[in-house]
Amino acid sequence: MKKKAKAANGNGSGNGFEEMVAIQLNVKFWPGQAKLKPADLGLKEDEVPEIFHLGNKKLYPQEIRQQFGHLSSKARSYLNDHSYPFVMEYVRAIPKRNLARVVERLEELKAEFLAKAQDFLAEYDAIREAWREKYQDIWEHLAPHYPPRDYLKRRFDFFWTVFEIKGAEVKEGSAPEIIEAYQRAREELQERYEEMVEEAVVYLRKKVLEVAANLSARLKDGRIVRNDTLESVRRVEGWFKDLNIFGDADVEKALTQLRGA
Incomplete structure (x- = not known):
């Protein structure tokens, strides 16, 4: 599998991430919850059995909260489908050639999310009054748990951070122990990259094989191949080309066979 890492790396130098950038998506919204206390239930502290754990008080309808959660999940699902897991949690690695298109889609989802947030802020007083x-x-x-509207504006946000993936670089003339520590860090990054490549290639192959198996089964059974099945083949082909920066010739061959089926 190290050959795959070098294929993505061009000449095999560097840390292997030269064809990718890292991206971290952050979506936040006011949860509208406050911790439930015994007094809220007409109880004293010592009247709550120790096996019970009090939850939260909801400050606005659940369906509104779900709308924000849905948009957040929609954005993360899109990003996950067009990127790879990175060595850092909640960070994704994406081929540089795909960045502009991914950011364009995130901009659309951001606009939808912020429009929903503006609607919520405009209706905030009415929502609170209905709850009262x-x-x-x-x-x-x-x-007491309803904040001013101006404060709420800062609780809604949708943004992402893109950064280059580079190993630590030690300054010339650094102490030997510092040089050694930086070298270990570079080696660790390279190992993580190779692990990521292995997982990514398996993921790509699995996705393509699922579509190939579905089409093959239909052809073998003499069933009609509908337009939506053919469209799924075209989609997975485009998806694979977008994400395949590892030079996986086996899957390229399988896709060629699919096109000729």
Whole structure:
């Protein structure tokens, strides 16, 4: 599998990530929750059994919260489908040649998310008033947890950070122990890269083989190959070409056979 790493690396020098950049997506929104206390339930602290763990009070309807969660999941799913896991948690590695298209799609999702946030802020007073009318008997326990609208504006955000993937570089004339530490860090990064390549190639092959097996089964059974099946072949071919920076000739061959089927 180290040959794969060198294929992506061109001449085999560097850390192997030269054809990729790292991207981290951050989506946040006001959860609208406050910790539930015994007094909220008309209880004293010592009246709550130790086996119970009190949850949260919801400050606005769940369906609104789900809308923000759905947009966040939609953005992360798109990014995950067009990138690879990176050696750092919550960071993805993406081929440089695909970055512009991925960012364009993220911009669209960002606009949708921020528009939804603006709608929420515009309706914030009405949402709070509706909650007050619905829960008049416990409103005194909810009211203190509603922040001013200006504060809420800072609780909604959708952004990403893109950065080059490079190993640590030691300054000339550094102490031997520092040089050794930097060398270990570079070796660790190279090892992680090779592991990532192995996992990525397996992932790419699995995706292509699933589509190939589906088409093959239909042809073997003499079933009609519908347009949506052919479209899935075209989609996976384009998807593979976008992500295959590792020179996987075996899958390229399989895709050629699919096109001729």
